[in-house]
Structures are given as C-alpha cells and as structure tokens.
Amino acid sequence: MxxxxxxxxxxxxxxxxxxxxxxxxxxxxxxxxxxxxxxxxxxxxxxxxxxxxxxxxxxxxxxxxxxxxNEALPLKLYPALINAVMLVVFATSLVFPPSAVERIARMTEPDLPPAGVAYTRRVTQVWCGFFVFNGALALITALWMSDRAWALYNGLIAYALIGLLFGAEWLVRQRVRAGYRHG
Missing domain, CATH: 1.20.58 (Methane Monooxygenase Hydroxylase; Chain G, domain 1)
Known part of the structure; x- marks a missing residue:
C-alpha cells in the first residue's frame, strides 16, 4: 500500500x-x-x-x-467489533507475553528493564479496560441511541478518550522513568 x-x-x-x-x-x-x-x-x-x-x-x-x-444497524456495530478485536489482541498478549504495549515499547527501547516490562504489562491491562468500556459504549450507542449520538460518540468522543488515555499514560510514564532514574 x-x-x-x-x-x-x-x-x-x-x-x-x-x-x-x-x-x-x-x-x-x-x-x-x-x-x-x-x-x-x-x-x-x-x-x-x-x-x-x-x-x-x-x-x-x-x-x-x-x-x-438494507438496515444501518450492522454498519453501526463496526466500532464495537473493532474494540472487541483490540481487546482480544491486548488480552491475549497478557496470557502469552510479551504484552502488546511491551512489543510497542521494544521498538524504540529494545533493552527494556524488568520494571519497564512490569509497567508495560500494567498499561496493557489499562488498555484492556478501555476497550471493554469503549466497546460497551459503542454497542450501547448503536443499539439504543440516535444516529447522531452514535456518530458523536464513535466519531469524536471515543477518539478524544483515546487521546486522553495516550496523554495520561505518557505523563505517568515520564514520572515512572524519572523515579527509576533517581531511585
């Protein structure tokens, strides 16, 4: 491509x-x-x-x-499907390590210390919780809310929540790294 x-x-x-x-x-x-x-x-x-x-x-x-x-409901279920897939990917990586976040982290930091491995495992767990939450809301908006509410949540709010989680994780990671450097 x-x-x-x-x-x-x-x-x-x-x-x-x-x-x-x-x-x-x-x-x-x-x-x-x-x-x-x-x-x-x-x-x-x-x-x-x-x-x-x-x-x-x-x-x-x-x-x-x-x-x-010729119904729109199946089309509206796609975001819930994607959240379910992402949940499976991340949850499976917890059962069969390395975790999904550890794999991503090792792309830029191949020699991840044990504390980093533990941290990435915890972040993978947080993302699993997010995919459950976000997928449930995607499903609720598809099944019981208006088309406008579905589009607003799945086309805007869900992405804002993803951004917030990325941002919060980045801030926490900086504090965790600083703690290990000074500790």
Missing part, C-alpha cells in the same frame, strides 16, 4: 462513523456496506495478521446483514 493509499485508508477508518452518519440519509445502507467491507479487507491485507482476517470476516458478516436487510 502506498503512503497516499495508507493515508486515505487511515483517514477513512478514523472518519468511518462520520462518513456513515453523513451518508445514511443519502444512500441506502446496502451501498454503505461496501465501505465497511473495503475498510476491513484493506486492514486485513495491510496487516497480514490472523486477528484482522477474523475482523474482516466479522465486518463481512455485518456488511452482508446490512445488504440483505
């Missing part, structure tokens, strides 16, 4: 809830199902990881339901 193609893919993935919300009154859900399927298949191809093939299969099922019944 070229850099431009990757950028378009990321932009569409991030904007998915807003694109679906905007398009709901303009296109039938069966046509929007194509977007869902394309995004899921491109992610599976780009990552070449089994979990994203499973996610693509789940997205294909959602797209098939949206097409067959």
């Amino acid at each position: 070229s850099r431009i193609g990757a950028a378009i893919f990321v932009a569409l993935s991030v904007a998915y809830p807003l694109v679906v919300y905007w398009a709901m009154g303009r296109f039938e859900p069966r046509w929007l199902a194509v977007l869902l399927l394309v995004l899921a298949v491109l992610r599976a191809i780009a990552t070449r990881q089994a979990i994203w093939l499973v996610a693509a299969a789940g997205a294909a099922l959602l797209a098939a339901l949206a097409t067959a019944f």
Whole structure:
C-alpha cells in the first residue's frame, strides 16, 4: 500500500462513523456496506495478521446483514467489533507475553528493564479496560441511541478518550522513568 493509499485508508477508518452518519440519509445502507467491507479487507491485507482476517470476516458478516436487510444497524456495530478485536489482541498478549504495549515499547527501547516490562504489562491491562468500556459504549450507542449520538460518540468522543488515555499514560510514564532514574 502506498503512503497516499495508507493515508486515505487511515483517514477513512478514523472518519468511518462520520462518513456513515453523513451518508445514511443519502444512500441506502446496502451501498454503505461496501465501505465497511473495503475498510476491513484493506486492514486485513495491510496487516497480514490472523486477528484482522477474523475482523474482516466479522465486518463481512455485518456488511452482508446490512445488504440483505438494507438496515444501518450492522454498519453501526463496526466500532464495537473493532474494540472487541483490540481487546482480544491486548488480552491475549497478557496470557502469552510479551504484552502488546511491551512489543510497542521494544521498538524504540529494545533493552527494556524488568520494571519497564512490569509497567508495560500494567498499561496493557489499562488498555484492556478501555476497550471493554469503549466497546460497551459503542454497542450501547448503536443499539439504543440516535444516529447522531452514535456518530458523536464513535466519531469524536471515543477518539478524544483515546487521546486522553495516550496523554495520561505518557505523563505517568515520564514520572515512572524519572523515579527509576533517581531511585
């Protein structure tokens, strides 16, 4: 995938809830199902990881339901599916180490000390909790809230929460590192 193609893919993935919300009154859900399927298949191809093939299969099922019944609900369930996939990835890494966050940390810090390994394990646990919380809200907004509330949460608020968690973790990490340097 070229850099431009990757950028378009990321932009569409991030904007998915807003694109679906905007398009709901303009296109039938069966046509929007194509977007869902394309995004899921491109992610599976780009990552070449089994979990994203499973996610693509789940997205294909959602797209098939949206097409067959011409309903938007299956399209709105996609953010909940992605949170479930991320939960599986992170939780599985806790059972079969190294943890997901440790793998990411080792990209820039290959000689991670034991305290760093413990810290990254805790951060992976925090992300698991986040995926449960965020996935539950994505599901609640899809099933019981208006299309506008669904788009607002999944297209804006969820990303703000992700940013807050990243920011808070970065601040905590700086304090943890400083404590180990001085301790």
